[in-house]
Amino acid sequence: MTKSTGKFFILDTNILLHDPLAFLNFDEHNVIIPMVVLEELDKIKDRNKDVSREARVAIRSLEEVLKEATPEEIVAGVPLSRMHGEHKANGTLAIFPDYQLEQTDSMLSLTENDHRIIQAALEIQRERAPAGVVLVTKDINMRLKAKGAGMKYVEDYRTDQLIDDIRLLTKGFYKFEGDFWSQVGEVKTQQEGRDAYHTVSRELLPQIFANEYIIDSTNNFAARVEAYDNDTVTLMDLGVERMMSYGAWGVHPKNIYQAMALHALLDTSMDMVILTGPAGSGKTFLALSAALQMVVEQGIYEKIIVTRNTPEIAESIGYLPGTEEEKMAPWLSAITDSLEALHRHDESMESSLNYIMKKANIQFKSLNFMRGRSIQNAIVILDEAQNLTASQLKTLITRCGENTKLVVSGNLAQIDSYYLTAVTSGLTYIVERFKDYPGSATINLNGVVRSQLAQFAEEHL
Template identity: 85%
Template sequence: MPDNTLKSFVLDTNILLHDPLAFLNFDEHNVIIPMVVLEELDNIKDRHKDVSREARVAIRSLEEVLKEASPEQIIAGVPLTRVHGDHQANGTLAIFPDYQLEQNESVLSLKENDHRIIQAALEIQRTQSPADVILVTKDINMRLKAKGAGMRYVEDYRTDQLIDDIRLLTKGFYEFEGDFWAQVKDVSTQQEGRDAYHTVSRSVLPQVFHNEYIVDDTHTFASRVDSYDDVSVTLQDLGYDRMMAYNAWGVRPKNIYQAMALHALLDTHMDMVVLTGPAGSGKTLLALSAALEMVVEQGIYEKIIVTRNTPEIAESIGFLPGTEEEKMAPWLSAITDSLEVLHRHDESMDSSLNYIMKKANIQFKSLNFMRGRSIQNAVVILDEAQNLTASQLKTLITRCGENTKLVVSGNLAQIDSYYLTAVTSGLTYIVERFKDYPGSATINLNGVVRSALAKFAEEHL
């Protein structure tokens, strides 16, 4: 008699593109992959350049599980315990032969792959009743269609979702109401060179992370969490006025959020800085100005590498003329726009831009070509990171070698990917994963400084 407590999860193609090893994340439950999903992976592995690697990894991983199984075993389910590595999966993996399904005109046309997957899930739901069968897809519209077609359980893939609501995302700073010192009873201060460090009770800051910035609304106090334990928190006193006086390549902060961002960007102890916030908040301009300051003026790094993924709608950058840098230019116009802003008052802006491009060794690279590289002595600016998955971001982060600083920026309100949301974006994932890493800082640039029109649009549209 079948165990009705075990569930069967039917995976859509986009789940395996999002996480090629997703089938190992369902514990004791069984995983079923319709044949049409394998067909889609086969097509994607050669055509869609930005997700071709994920498709190939998924295919190889599935082959590892199924390579020694008979056709009958593959349809019945092959134990996932045969997969080596660190995982908790002890259910089975099966391939469902959806090509055997007869067309049911009253439900959905089988001419579309999404409909074939839904029909397969419906057939599995019918044959395995009363056991639960769950269709897992990141496509919102597909979830709606599956529900309408009769699927009882349809879910998003949430294994790598660290928060349930984007409002819970770490901002990277904490704002006290009123005067900070009025709320502190005991404090000890230690001077180290020009820096003062204040140790206060943990009860003042019960929820705290490394490199979190602390400010109050009196516009007099600003600090950064240097260290903490169960009893106390040590804050580095940064000084509100000192932070507002920061200067990087001629750029001064227009608000305290930009000041915190500049402090983190210019701090060479920070291996990674994540900048989030709305369009027009200054993410790209601050990142570029700090990078130029550290490369050209201070000589800390040797070059600036600017990268982003090319949108799926473009298929590939290979059809554009010119070198890789020239092909990337349309996608990185935000960087060139910022360079023009930084040098708009120069006597000959074009000459200045050409000089700076060579002096700072600014290189435009496609994220597709970053795999396999080891980046040394560079500032890497990753723009538009909200459209990347966690695995794609991991690919870039693990490329960073000695004396490399990574700046990741993105706006979670501008996600273009059809299967990513604000809570499942790779940008959200790394903000939460790295929020307590001593070598990184996150700053949410809370406020649009581009124009009154841009601010109104961000708030009301």
């Protein structure tokens, strides 16, 4: 491989599955893909898995850059400017023939693909010294092994990471300490029907977003941002008592955070509502009660579609009996638990559940088979979204058609994916991307209402 300028980034297979065009996001630097990565992509592309599409897209994109290059040029590095489309990559793309490597005295066995990638990275680091060589992988354990084997620079893929600290993630509301009105100077109030709108100085709320809720610590004021410019902010006065009196399918909020969530869920102008918060804060319960209210009682939507991430579904769903809805049941027990809780006082709970399932047209769908659909006149509830990537969430969001409301819920403290953290989760990504979108609202449900036991566990364990 010839000498060139810039750093050298070696990509693991999971990077190209996470973002098939990731090799275009390293600006003027040089990207190297070990041969074993191509072997893994080849094995994945024909599997009956959601990631098989990403593998095929990555292979086709790599082929577009390398198709006219000679074998010598591919090893040396082909200019990424050959790739058509809007991108700023002007470095090179190379394939490293790691199959030529011999087993060294290290503890890394070349019979394992991860070890072959690390061994390739170590060899490139030796060849390219003193230039910077970086191994990029989303596998946390692989990053640890690479460091232990001698890699100086090992990083996660952070191109789609919008914040560096999860504490910086917007909560969807701003809480004033003390009384709100005592901190307001000049205000202009306009009455429209039963709603009052207050226009205050932008200096009072310098960092504001569309549909952000405003509350104070005295629980005497609650409002939502309706509009803003460089000088002023217009707030719709909601009233704490009025918000706490909201109800949906017999459910009433237990705190101001649930009241804000219920207000957003019942607002038909909101195309998407994102609910975050700890286990037991009422995310799924509120989403389902609002959905039943708007489908059965108000007739605004025709059906409820419930889906969630099921990591092992590609391997195990086929072995479960019944229809797709019945196969999905083990992963959607949180929904059935909530349905039972909503009707636990009925004379015949089982009859009530069967009636509601039919009346509300509740459908359990696998997220893996949502691609290609166009969902109309429905409420879509996506549960456990913290385990999804940004691209997986994009797949679902772009399925939503006319008169469809999407409710996304998740707990960033309960991520099960090997490759995601709280700051790289797709849930975090869409919270930041949609925080100023006029058709969405985000609410962080602060507080556990499931039970005293659950609250104590959340706070002390």
